[in-house]
Amino acid sequence: GENVEQHPSTLSVQEGDSAVIKCTYSDSASNYFPWYKQELGKRPQLIIDIRSNVGEKKDQRIAVTLNKTAKHFSLHITETQPEDSAVYFCAASPDGAGSYQLTFGKGTKLSVIP
Amino acid sequence: EAQVTQNPRYLITVTGKKLTVTCSQNMNHEYMSWYRQDPGLGLRQIYYSMNVEVTDKGDVPEGYKVSRKEKRNFPLILESPSPNQTSLYFCASSLRDRGYSPLHFGNGTRLTVT
Numbered sequence: 001g002e003n004v005e006q007h008p009s010t011l012s013v014q015e016g017d018s019a020v021i022k023c024t025y026s027d028s029a030s031n032y033f034p035w036y037k038q039e040l041g042k043r044p045q046l047i048i049d050i051r052s053n054v055g056e057k058k059d060q061r062i063a064v065t066l067n068k069t070a071k072h073f074s075l076h077i078t079e080t081q082p083e084d085s086a087v088y089f090c091a092a093s094p095d096g097a098g099s100y101q102l103t104f105g106k107g108t109k110l111s112v113i114p
Numbered sequence: 115e116a117q118v119t120q121n122p123r124y125l126i127t128v129t130g131k132k133l134t135v136t137c138s139q140n141m142n143h144e145y146m147s148w149y150r151q152d153p154g155l156g157l158r159q160i161y162y163s164m165n166v167e168v169t170d171k172g173d174v175p176e177g178y179k180v181s182r183k184e185k186r187n188f189p190l191i192l193e194s195p196s197p198n199q200t201s202l203y204f205c206a207s208s209l210r211d212r213g214y215s216p217l218h219f220g221n222g223t224r225l226t227v228t
Contacts, residue, residue: 046216
């Protein structure tokens with residue numbers, strides 16, 4: 001089955017700096033890669049996703065890049081703010097399965113220091 | 115309001131005492147799933163259902179049962195809970211549109227088995 005590795009497990013950045021979280025996956029058939037954000041005590045929520053026919057996707061301060069050859073994808077947050085502090089999960093699923101068969105990474109706890 | 119509702123939010127029980135965690139969604143979603151979240155392990159899928167009367171095992175199904183008799187409800191049953199099932203549980207639902215709709219998570223159920 002799919003295996004998703006996520007690094008780092010914890011990340012501290014100064015407010016205004018950029019943060020990068022990286023994930024690698026094992027199954028070359030995976031083609032859907034969402035990112036979920038979980039604030040303390042809250043439910044996970046989708047913040048951005050990318051499919052394998054796209055190399056990069058942006059949404060305001062958040063961007064995701066995908067390298068299918070190397071089987072890795074990354075989340076980039078620019079101009080970080082205290083409200084970006086949360087646990088971020090990457091995930092991958094095989095062709096056609098979308099959200100049905102997501103394999104999640106172990107999560108990255110991001111702390112933005114004011 | 116569109117939402118996934120789990121009950122109870124907190125549950126403390128003893129080993130071997132059967133329990134059910136309920137999950138209901140009001141978005142007419144075909145797909146529903148259960149995840150458990152443990153520190154350092156991320157989100158792991160327990161069971162999922164593509165539609166009424168259709169259920170399948172996820173990555174960690176041992177010790178759990180589910181049923182999908184109605185589209186809106188997807189209860190998680192622990193017939194004989196054990197301490198290693200102490201965890202934070204999330205129910206999630208999604209539209210069945212080739213799988214690319216986001217997962218909508220419930221608020222979570224924190225279960226402690228003593």
